[in-house]
Amino acid sequence: xxxxxxxxxxxxxxxxxxxxxxxxxxxxxxxxxxxxxxxxxxxxxxxxxxxxxxxxxxxxxxxxxxxxxxxxxxxxxxxxxxxxxxxxxxxxxxxxxxxxxxxxxxxxxxxxxxxxxxxxxxxxxxxxxxxxxxxxxxxxxxxxxx
Amino acid sequence: xxxxxxxxxxxxxxxxxxxxxxxxxxxxxxxxxxxxxxxxxxxxxxxxxxxxxxxxxxxxxxxxxxxxxxxxxxxxxxx
Numbered sequence: 001x002x003x004x005x006x007x008x009x010x011x012x013x014x015x016x017x018x019x020x021x022x023x024x025x026x027x028x029x030x031x032x033x034x035x036x037x038x039x040x041x042x043x044x045x046x047x048x049x050x051x052x053x054x055x056x057x058x059x060x061x062x063x064x065x066x067x068x069x070x071x072x073x074x075x076x077x078x079x080x081x082x083x084x085x086x087x088x089x090x091x092x093x094x095x096x097x098x099x100x101x102x103x104x105x106x107x108x109x110x111x112x113x114x115x116x117x118x119x120x121x122x123x124x125x126x127x128x129x130x131x132x133x134x135x136x137x138x139x140x141x142x143x144x145x146x
Numbered sequence: 147x148x149x150x151x152x153x154x155x156x157x158x159x160x161x162x163x164x165x166x167x168x169x170x171x172x173x174x175x176x177x178x179x180x181x182x183x184x185x186x187x188x189x190x191x192x193x194x195x196x197x198x199x200x201x202x203x204x205x206x207x208x209x210x211x212x213x214x215x216x217x218x219x220x221x222x223x224x225x
Contacts, residue, residue, distance in 0.1 A: 007208065007209075008208075008209065026201050027194060027197045027198040027201055028197075028198035028199070028201045028202050029201060029205070040212055041212075042212035042213070042214060043215075043216075044215060045212050047208075055205075056205055057205065057208055058201070058204055058205060058208060059204065059208045059212060065215075075184075075185075075187050076184060076185065077185050077187060095200065095201060095204045096204060096208075097200060097203050097204040097207060098204075098207050098208065098209075098212070098213065099203075099207055100207050105213055108197065108200045108201075108204070110193065110196065110197060110200075111197035111200065111201070124197070124201075126187070126189060126193060126194075126197065134196045134197060134199075134200040135200070138215070139215070139218060142215070142218040143218065
């Protein structure tokens with residue numbers, strides 16, 4: 001166990017297994033490469049908290065929660081960077097944007113975050129299918145599935 | 147920046163493995179054909195910029211207060 005500083009919850013204890021290396025960083029945040037993956041208090045969200053800067057934290061969601069038809073199609077190089085994981089070891093997340101002005105929350109399926117959970121290596125990939133965009137309205141798409 | 151003039155069906159070669167050819171020109175739109183090894187990723191610049199911008203927005207607005215999706219998830223379990 002170790003203690004880290006988080007943007008959402010202040011100082012909290014985490015298990016070393018929650019530490020994720022993102023060698024290339026996320027786009028626009030290339031200098032932040034060490035993260036912790038946390039369950040958010042509010043399901044079904046997660047936090048990807050930078051260990052380098054407490055202010056850098058991303059809300060994540062499992063894309064299949066709101067788009068069961070999502071297909072992860074990314075370049076081979078993206079898989080290589082996370083150590084070519086077996087299918088069972090791949091975790092996929094979409095970065096969530098929660099506008100402060102009350103407009104709809106969206107998730108980014110064009111730049112999914114993929115994690116090799118056995119090696120705890122992550123990368124922001126780029127979806128090859130142009131159907132997946134940077135702003136998918138989560139609530140609207142959940143409602144539309146029915 | 148190196149600037150080269152090319153006509154339709156002409157191309158340029160970058161290094162040993164990458165070829166960019168002009169397939170078609172219509173008005174202000176140019177269609178480019180790109181031949182490159184699979185490991186070389188080719189993206190429209192806008193895609194990178196859009197993801198960067200979305201990350202910045204996501205990081206700026208993320209706070210401890212997250213919305214509840216329970217209502218929608220519960221609906222799933224019932225149906």
